[in-house]
Amino acid sequence: MTWHEITIAGYALLALAVVAFQVASRRPDSRIPPLSSTAGRVMATRSGRVAVLAAWAWLGLHFFAL
Amino acid sequence: MRVIVLVLAGFFDGISDNWLHGLVLWTAAYVVGWEAAQERLGAAPPEQPLLPRSAPGRRSRTTSAVLVVTALLFAATVGSWHRYTWPMTAAIVVVAIAGLAVGWRGPLTAPTPAPALDRVGSRLWVGLAVAAGLWELFALSRQPSLTQGSYAHPTVSVLMDSVLSTHAGRSLVVLAWLALGWFLLDATKVIPRSRSASPVTGGTDDLA
Numbered sequence: 001m002t003w004h005e006i007t008i009a010g011y012a013l014l015a016l017a018v019v020a021f022q023v024a025s026r027r028p029d030s031r032i033p034p035l036s037s038t039a040g041r042v043m044a045t046r047s048g049r050v051a052v053l054a055a056w057a058w059l060g061l062h063f064f065a066l
Numbered sequence: 067m068r069v070i071v072l073v074l075a076g077f078f079d080g081i082s083d084n085w086l087h088g089l090v091l092w093t094a095a096y097v098v099g100w101e102a103a104q105e106r107l108g109a110a111p112p113e114q115p116l117l118p119r120s121a122p123g124r125r126s127r128t129t130s131a132v133l134v135v136t137a138l139l140f141a142a143t144v145g146s147w148h149r150y151t152w153p154m155t156a157a158i159v160v161v162a163i164a165g166l167a168v169g170w171r172g173p174l175t176a177p178t179p180a181p182a183l184d185r186v187g188s189r190l191w192v193g194l195a196v197a198a199g200l201w202e203l204f205a206l207s208r209q210p211s212l213t214q215g216s217y218a219h220p221t222v223s224v225l226m227d228s229v230l231s232t233h234a235g236r237s238l239v240v241l242a243w244l245a246l247g248w249f250l251l252d253a254t255k256v257i258p259r260s261r262s263a264s265p266v267t268g269g270t271d272d273l274a
Contacts, residue, residue, distance in 0.1 A: 004217055007201075007218070014197060018194065025187075030187070031184040031186055035191065036249070036253045037183060037256065038183065038188055040253040041258045046169075046170065046172075047098045049169040049170070049173075050098050051068040051069075051098045052250055053169040053251075056162075057162035058079075058087060058091055062087060062223070063226060063230060064144075064240070
């Protein structure tokens with residue numbers, strides 16, 4: 001297995017973990033909160049909202065803007 | 067913690083030869099630090115929800131349909147422009163500023179209180195975010211230089227280059243970016259109680 005494959009496998013594993021956590025959070029007895037609840041908690045204050053939305057805005061700038 | 071993350075992200079973006087984007091992140095870090103200080107002092111201005119809270123129904127379905135169609139048209143149009151051009155930059159900056167302005171004003175609607183988050187469960191999400199950041203940082207550190215991508219250790223940005231070289235790829239990624247922004251704004255509608263607000267539960271975490 002090459003480093004290229006290992007690196008991509010790492011990203012794939014992280015993406016799968018997001019899906020797995022989100023699916024697990026839907027179970028009635030789950031201790032894992034849905035991603036939306038976690039995001040809502042982080043964004044409960046103005047500073048939290050600005051921090052998270054600045055990161056989102058930066059993603060758009062990073063991939064597309066000058 | 068949020069300020070430190072933004073400052074570090076700005077630093078790494080800067081030394082990757084993108085000081086303009088780094089400056090954006092540092093400005094955000096300053097604003098977030100200032101707002102957090104105001105909140106601690108109880109001097110933060112009042113927040114105003116953008117929309118009235120409404121029950122699911124025909125009106126919300128119509129609004130959702132209009133938003134989806136608008137987003138699709140926007141993504142299809144903007145995706146036809148090449149990356150790092152002035153039209154593309156203007157389109158992305160306008161949407162980014164709009165999202166930040168809405169978030170600055172207040173939650174999308176008057177938030178509904180929800181049960182507090184489980185400490186262990188919420189830390190799984192935090193751990194995942196940290197792991198993703200470290201994996202990206204590892205790939206970045208293995209590049210020949212910070213401005214030259216590596217085939218053996220591709221960062222997400224390097225992997226996205228091929229996707230973003232086509233109209234369809236750019237449109238899909240713009241659409242995903244819009245969807246993420248909407249997801250984040252929508253998440254402000256429900257706010258789980260903090261640990262301090264629910265001392266009885268005990269086993270919860272304050273992620274803010």
